[in-house]
Amino acid sequence: MRQGLGTQLRHLIDLLDGAVGAAYEDAGLAYRPRYTPVMRALESGEPRTIGQIAEAAGITQPAATQTVALMLREGLLDASPGVRDARQKLVRLSAHGEHLLPQLRQCWQATRAAADSLDRDLPYPLSEALAQAIAALQTESFGERIRTARAATNSNKETS
Template sequence: MNERNEPGLGELLRYVSDLVEHGAEEHYRQMGLQYRARYTPVLRAIQAGAKTVTEITARTHLTQGAISQTVGHMENDGVISRHRVEDGRKSSIRLTPHGKELVAKLNQHWSATFAVIEELEGEIGHPLRRILEDAAKALERQGFAQRLTHIKLGQPRGIDQ
């Protein structure tokens, strides 16, 4: 048991995520934008050529449900519009004129964001993005629940079991 009550991995990840998101949202306010940080992965995927929720999901590390919910908010905020494709089963997502104007303003912010991430990684002496990517890949190979089961059963660590 953790007697010193140190924060767990999930708690630390959420805390760092909140610090980053709140800082970004404060900067959006300073820029005079009514913008939600959760729109960023969707907008960046659209910029990269994604046209449907499925394509956006494939380009992000978010669930289809989270993307669908975010797309709904973005549509309500007038950032994107949906248009039925030929077979009628899916809809194509496009930036509205407001969305295009927003992205033009955000491109400079996103460049600065990646510069800040590089600065942060230099300050802490760790390639934070690489560490998180490696952790995600390891958990994709063997999930956290499976790892817990192995520990509880006293089984040796390994993904081949």
Template sequence: MPHSLRTHGVLLRRLTEHLDGAVERWYARAGLDYRPRFTPIVRALLERGPLSLRALSDHIGVSHSAVSQTVTQMGARGWVAPGPGRDGRERIIALTAFAMERLPLLERCWAETETASRTLDADIGQPLADVLIRALDALECRPFADRLSEASAQSSGDSL
């Protein structure tokens, strides 16, 4: 691969395209109109019951905006439905009967995905999730913006 294509962003996008693309095709082959990005929301709702968008965002660790967009896509496909919250501004998201009917098939797809993931882990010699978690933990301790500032200061010092 040319050096210019080996940046973290390009590599992560290619990895996501490989994984999510294959899994999304697997869902379609199983007869599900379902995207991999729906899974954290479905699992959160199965575990905790109906939740507000904010609670979903906090629980799965992605932005409120990302959760809102994903919930909109899920609602259009019949997987979730909004309900009223404690006040007029809050929406409570719940799985639909449609989702619950498809849960056994979805769980089978998840199990097959987990098995396939273990073969990838074996091929690379370590669990990919562990590598990603370590990278995220390192960025929590020292954000990439700080690392960029340090690199800039270092390169400015080098030129003196």
């Protein structure tokens, strides 16, 4: 039996994140793979709002909010009130986060090389397939596709 798309994607993420997490541990870092998009968005040193982090990282605002909260607790980030709007948080790397960047960059370089190796071993590069899938879902969401399929199924039942 073929597994569903969601099951396959979760399994793939488990395989990838597990290996990346182990690589951070091997490098002596107490660091989660999910922190990387936020770290990358902030590595320039420029403070950013949660919305700006989400946009730069290519993640949702709720995901950015949750990840930033975890990273603040772990001392990787600092936050201060916004200049124009004190309700808005400006987030930046903490001294500890800055200190980790050289080691993290080495890990990121190795991870990129491993991803390139995986792409070469596949008949169609996974990174390209994922980019195309994301673009297709931005054109027509998976929810819209489900509704269309459900309507077609219901229509076929009525005509049978």
